[in-house]
Structures are given as C-alpha cells and as structure tokens.
Amino acid sequence: MNAARASWLRAMRNVSTTASDRRWLLRGGDELFRGMYTRAGVAQSGTIAVCSALPGDGRTTLSVGLALTLAQDHPDRRVAVLETDLMHPVLAADFGVAPAPGLVDALLDQVPLREVYRGTAFDNLRLIPSAGPTDEPERLLRTHRMAAIVTELRSDFDLVIMDTPAVLSNSDAQLVTRLADSVLFVVRAGSASDEEIDTALAQIDRQKLRGVVLNAAHSSVPGWIRKVFGL
Amino acid sequence: MARVLETFFRHKALILLPTLLLPIVVGAIAFAAPVPYESAAGIWVERATYLSFGDEFERWLTPAQHQTNRLNELLRTRSFLTDVVLRSPLANGLANERGREEIRQLFAEGLTVEPAGEHLLTVRFRAATPELAQALVNAVIETFQVKVAEDRTAQAQLAISFYEARLRAADEELRRAETELRRYVAGAPASSIRPGGSVSAVVLDPQLSELQRRADYATSDAERARSLLDQARLEVSASQQGQELGFQVVDRAELPSTPTRQLRRTLMFPLAGVLGGIVLSALLLVLLVAADRSVRSRFELEESLGVLGVIPRLKARGLTSRVGAVAVRRGIAFVGGASLPAGPTTSLRA
Numbered sequence: 001m002n003a004a005r006a007s008w009l010r011a012m013r014n015v016s017t018t019a020s021d022r023r024w025l026l027r028g029g030d031e032l033f034r035g036m037y038t039r040a041g042v043a044q045s046g047t048i049a050v051c052s053a054l055p056g057d058g059r060t061t062l063s064v065g066l067a068l069t070l071a072q073d074h075p076d077r078r079v080a081v082l083e084t085d086l087m088h089p090v091l092a093a094d095f096g097v098a099p100a101p102g103l104v105d106a107l108l109d110q111v112p113l114r115e116v117y118r119g120t121a122f123d124n125l126r127l128i129p130s131a132g133p134t135d136e137p138e139r140l141l142r143t144h145r146m147a148a149i150v151t152e153l154r155s156d157f158d159l160v161i162m163d164t165p166a167v168l169s170n171s172d173a174q175l176v177t178r179l180a181d182s183v184l185f186v187v188r189a190g191s192a193s194d195e196e197i198d199t200a201l202a203q204i205d206r207q208k209l210r211g212v213v214l215n216a217a218h219s220s221v222p223g224w225i226r227k228v229f230g231l
Numbered sequence: 232m233a234r235v236l237e238t239f240f241r242h243k244a245l246i247l248l249p250t251l252l253l254p255i256v257v258g259a260i261a262f263a264a265p266v267p268y269e270s271a272a273g274i275w276v277e278r279a280t281y282l283s284f285g286d287e288f289e290r291w292l293t294p295a296q297h298q299t300n301r302l303n304e305l306l307r308t309r310s311f312l313t314d315v316v317l318r319s320p321l322a323n324g325l326a327n328e329r330g331r332e333e334i335r336q337l338f339a340e341g342l343t344v345e346p347a348g349e350h351l352l353t354v355r356f357r358a359a360t361p362e363l364a365q366a367l368v369n370a371v372i373e374t375f376q377v378k379v380a381e382d383r384t385a386q387a388q389l390a391i392s393f394y395e396a397r398l399r400a401a402d403e404e405l406r407r408a409e410t411e412l413r414r415y416v417a418g419a420p421a422s423s424i425r426p427g428g429s430v431s432a433v434v435l436d437p438q439l440s441e442l443q444r445r446a447d448y449a450t451s452d453a454e455r456a457r458s459l460l461d462q463a464r465l466e467v468s469a470s471q472q473g474q475e476l477g478f479q480v481v482d483r484a485e486l487p488s489t490p491t492r493q494l495r496r497t498l499m500f501p502l503a504g505v506l507g508g509i510v511l512s513a514l515l516l517v518l519l520v521a522a523d524r525s526v527r528s529r530f531e532l533e534e535s536l537g538v539l540g541v542i543p544r545l546k547a548r549g550l551t552s553r554v555g556a557v558a559v560r561r562g563i564a565f566v567g568g569a570s571l572p573a574g575p576t577t578s579l580r581a
Binding site for chain 2 (some may be wrong): 013022023024025026029030032033035036039040054056058060061062064065067068071072090094096119120121125157184186189190191192193194195197201209210211212213214215216217218219220221222225226228231
C-alpha cells in the first residue's frame with residue numbers, strides 16, 4: 001500500500017496534462033479494481049449501480065475505475081459509464097468533453113441516446129454525462145423514458161456502470177438502483193456514521209447488493225504497532 | 232482496540248497535550264508561589280504535681296503528649312487564637328470577618344505542634360516572611376504560658392478557698408463548744424466541778440463529760456483544717472515557683488535565614504500534574520472514540536456486507552480538499568483519458 005502511494009506521487013509529479021502515454025498513475029490501481037469486480041462477480045454483463053450514503057464518498061471514482069479496468073481487461077466487451085447524478089455532474093469536466101448533450105437531453109427526448117455517447121482513450125469504453133444540473137432531476141428520472149434508456153443501454157453495451165447520486169441526499173439513487181442488476185456501495189473512511197450507512201443500505205435492495213468498497217482508507221497507527229496488535 | 236489506537240494516533244497531539252501541559256503549568260504555579268519561612272521553638276514540659284485529677288488515660292500520656300493535646304485543643308478556640316494573634320503583627324487582621332478567616336487559614340496551614348520526646352514539645356510556624364514566622368511562634372508560646380499559669384493559679388485559689396472555708400467552719404465549731412463548756416462550768420457548784428479537774432468529777436457528771444468531749448473534738452478538727460490549709464498554701468507556693476521549671480522554653484524561636492525547602496513542592500506537584508494530565512488525556516481519548524461514529528477500517532464494516540476492496544487515501548498536497556478530491560479522481564481516470572486539474576507542478580502524495 002505504501003509503495004503504491006509512493007508511485008502515485010512520483011507519477012503525478014512527472015506527468016503532464018497533454019501526455020499521450022496513458023497509464024495507471026496509481027501503481028496497482030488496475031489490480032485493485034480488478035479484484036473488486038471479480039469479488040463482486042459483475043464482470044460478465046449487466047448494469048451495475050454504484051452508490052453511497054453521502055456526497056463525496058467516491059462513487060464516481062469507483063465507477064470510472066471499474067469501467068476502465070473492465071474495458072482494459074475485456075477489450076471484446078463494450079462498457080459504458082452513465083452519470084445519473086443530475087445535480088452534481090463531473091464526468092464531462094473530468095474527461096474534458098462537452099457536457100451537453102447528455103442524459104438530461106435524452107430523457108427529454110430532444111436527442112437520440114447514441115448522440116450523447118462520449119469517447120475515451122479506450123475504444124470499448126463510452127461515457128454518458130448527465131448534462132445537468134437541472135431543475136427537476138427527480139421528475140426526469142421517474143419517467144418511463146429512463147427505464148427505456150437503461151434498456152437501450154443494455155442492448156448497446158455489455159456492461160453499464162451507473163454512477164448514482166448519494167442515497168441520503170435524495171431519492172434518485174433508489175430509482176436508479178431499482179433499474180440495475182447489481183449494486184455496489186461505497187463508504188468513505190471517516191465520512192458517514194454507522195447509522196447513516198445502515199439507513200442508506202436500508203433503502204437498497206439487499207438482494208442486488210454485491211458488496212462494499214472502502215474508499216480513502218488510511219491508518220494513523222504506525223505499522224509496527226499494528227503488527228504488535230495484529231491489526 | 233483498533234478504534235482506540237486509531238483515534239489516539241489520529242489526534243495524538245491533542246490527546247497528549249494535557250499530559251505535557253499540566254505538569255508544566257502546575258509545576259510553574261508551585262514554584263512561582265512564595266516559599267515560606269519556618270521558625271521553630273522547643274519547650275520543656277513537666278506533668279502537674281498537684282490537683283492532677285485527670286482520668287486514668289492521662290497516666291499513659293507523656294507530659295509532652297499531654298501538653299501537645301492541650302495546646303492543639305486551645306488553638307481550636309476563638310478566644311485563645313485571638314489572644315495569640317493580639318500578641319503578633321497580625322492583630323489588625325481581627326478587625327473584620329475576612330481577616331479573621333485568613334488568619335484561621337494561616338494557622339491551619341502554617342502551625343504545627345508536636346511532641347519531640349517525653350518532655351519536649353516543638354512549635355513550628357511556616358509564614359511568608361521570617362519575621363512573621365518567628366513572631367507567631369513566640370506569640371503561641373507566650374499565650375500558652377500565660378494560659379497555663381492562669382489555670383494553675385485558678386486551681387490553687389480554689390484549693391485555698393476550700394481549706395479556708397473548712398478552717399473557718401472548724402474554728403466556729405470550736406468556739407461554740409468552748410462557750411458551752413464555760414457556761415456549764417460557770418453555772419456548776421464551785422466545789423465539785425472545775426474544768427480539767429479530778430477524773431472523778433468529770434466522770435460523775437456526764438453532761439460535763441459530753442461538753443468536754445465536744446470541745447476536744449472541735450479543737451482537733453480545727454487543728455487538722457489549719458494543717459491542711461498550710462499544706463495547700465505550701466504546695467501552691469512551691470508549684471507556682473516551680474512552674475517555670477515545668478514549662479521552660481529551651482530553644483527559642485530563631486529568625487530563619489533561608490526559605491524552607493519542601494520536597495513536596497519539588498516533586499509532588501509536577502508528579503500530580505502528570506497524573507492529572509494522564510487522567511485528562513484518557514478522558515479526552517474516551518470522548519473522541521465515542522464521538523467518532525464513522526467507519527475507519529474494513530474491520531468495522533459488517534461481515535455480511537462483503538468488503539470488495541479498499542482504495543487507499545490519496546491526498547493532494549498544496550491544493551484545497553475540494554480540488555484535491557478532483558485531482559485524485561482524475562488521476563485514477565487518467566489512463567482512460569481524463570485531464571488533470573493543474574500543470575506539471577501538480578503533485579499528489581499518499
């Protein structure tokens with residue numbers, strides 16, 4: 001874990017924003033996400049919803065990391081990342097693509113769904129930004145059009161990863177998880193309390209829950225003390 | 232245990248602050264406080280030789296223990312303490328209640344009376360100045376000396392008054408008996424009865440015999456009472472002269488030249504500060520552990536949930552937390568085409 005962090009530092013120091021040589025800046029990052037999707041058993045096909053209790057817990061990071069690893073490991077499969085957080089969109093800015101048209105436009109039936117796909121460095125990976133923020137996100141996500149979009153995405157892609165809003169922020173996450181085959185839950189260390197996590201999990205279909213990912217984990221305890229106490 | 236250790240190392244500076252700070256503060260206060268001066272005097276005491284009507288228990292106490300108990304009891308009385316203070320530079324403090332309270336506190340903390348042997352009594356006083364310490368020791372001794380003398384005088388007066396009254400009663404009885412005898416003899420026939428006459432005349436007259444007997448008894452009673460009075464006066468006189476020997480200041484209170492070195496101040500206060508700091512630190516740790524209800528490690532997640540993996544914390548140095556979170560997310564996504572938030576100078580560390 002320390003070696004990975006050290007390589008992260010060196011990599012971030014040496015990279016430039018225009019680098020064409022794309023690589024994992026976090027050493028072992030692909031293996032990290034590979035282990036997650038393997039244990040979750042979601043590598044084959046279907047829709048995966050990534051949710052968390054509170055905003056900022058790392059849903060987008062996990063969604064993108066899983067999508068990139070799946071796309072890289074399985075070049076024969078088509079992978080998509082669907083941003084369903086209509087109030088706090090970040091995907092377009094992260095990847096430097098046009099924010100619109102996006103999911104909102106597709107939900108409003110203003111553009112065909114395929115026109116909102118965005119390309120990435122991997123040929124088999126596409127992004128669907130939300131094109132938000134919008135005034136009435138919950139109204140849009142409850143329409144029949146959303147279910148139809150998900151169905152259409154299933155036909156276009158083998159794996160669809162849906163980056164949902166925070167469960168405790170609004171009820172949109174519940175809507176999205178109902179449309180998914182599997183759910184992954186993200187917990188950020190030091191963020192949500194036990195009670196908040198339990199409350200969020202209570203709103204998710206436990207049959208679909210494949211597991212939990214702990215994000216931003218860090219121990220202040222020195223290594224030798226952890227060894228002594230077996231931690 | 233994991234949570235306790237995690238909380239401790241996460242907030243170790245805050246948790247250890249009381250343990251480090253309190254001994255320094257307490258030690259500084261203790262050393263900054265004025266160091267007292269101590270003056271002491273030694274007194275030789277003897278057991279009282281007369282009118283010692285104490286209970287059996289007092290026989291087992293040495294003279295020094297007896298007088299120590301007596302002095303300590305007297306010091307608990309307002310009147311005795313007032314007498315002591317009036318003989319000292321603190322006399323003005325008696326003008327108001329606050330001053331009297333401060334004086335009581337000063338005596339409670341500064342005065343020590345204890346036996347230093349069978350006959351030796353030690354009086355010590357710790358005060359802010361050497362002059363005050365010496366003056367207070369002397370005031371205590373003087374007042375006690377006066378009190379002891381007054382008590383002995385009062386007891387002596389009581390004894391003498393008792394025997395004087397008894398002598399007066401005996402003399403009165405003697406006078407009455409002699410008067411009755413003389414009257415009887417004067418009224419009897421001149422040829423037959425003479426006071427102190429032949430045995431046959433006294434024997435033949437029972438009334439004369441009775442009167443004579445009363446007179447003889449009253450005479451011996453008066454003599455006995457006189458003898459007891461003389462003895463009491465003699466004892467009182469001897470004891471009053473000898474009380475100087477029974478209460479003798481053998482070591483006068485000297486003016487101390489250096490402050491009293493107190494081991495307690497040097498060692499115990501900082502040690503108490505350390506202990507108090509440890510208790511506070513422990514309390515703080517307990518509070519922080521109880522207040523942190525969030526999940527910190529994979530072991531705190533329920534086993535039933537199934538932990539798929541752990542993403543380590545990756546911090547962005549020199550950036551605000553918001554921008555740093557963006558940098559971390561884009562750093563993960565960089566392989567897929569994401570752009571980093573800043574130029575080549577951006578640095579991230581774990």
